[in-house]
Amino acid sequence: MTSLRAFFFKYRGGFWALFAVALFCFPASFSWARALLAVPLLLGGQGVRFWAAGYIPKYRTETVDAPVLVTWGPYACVRNPLYLGNGLMGCGWALLAGWGWLVAF
Numbered sequence: 001m002t003s004l005r006a007f008f009f010k011y012r013g014g015f016w017a018l019f020a021v022a023l024f025c026f027p028a029s030f031s032w033a034r035a036l037l038a039v040p041l042l043l044g045g046q047g048v049r050f051w052a053a054g055y056i057p058k059y060r061t062e063t064v065d066a067p068v069l070v071t072w073g074p075y076a077c078v079r080n081p082l083y084l085g086n087g088l089m090g091c092g093w094a095l096l097a098g099w100g101w102l103v104a105f
Helices: 002-010 014-025 033-053 081-097 100-104
Strands: none
Touching: 014 081, 033 081, 081 100
8 A cells, every 4th residue: 555655646747647648638629718717727726836835845755754834925825735736727627628527526
């Protein structure tokens, strides 16, 4: 079980690539209106992630050994802004693909 967790942690960024491949393999019809909603979500989500990552004192690993608990910057507003950024990006990709059910999920 630990090796499976380590695998998913190490390659967690690659799952976005799989999502993008699925987007191109199984697209719904393209809509400029959806794209105009999706692109700000994608950019905003990535911006939140960059903002939040800049406040982490050192890059964390799978083990919890952070030197301090970050309670300033975006962490003062949201418990885990990295997850917020991921959620915004996921909604952006789902809108871009026309997968409204995934946005609702």
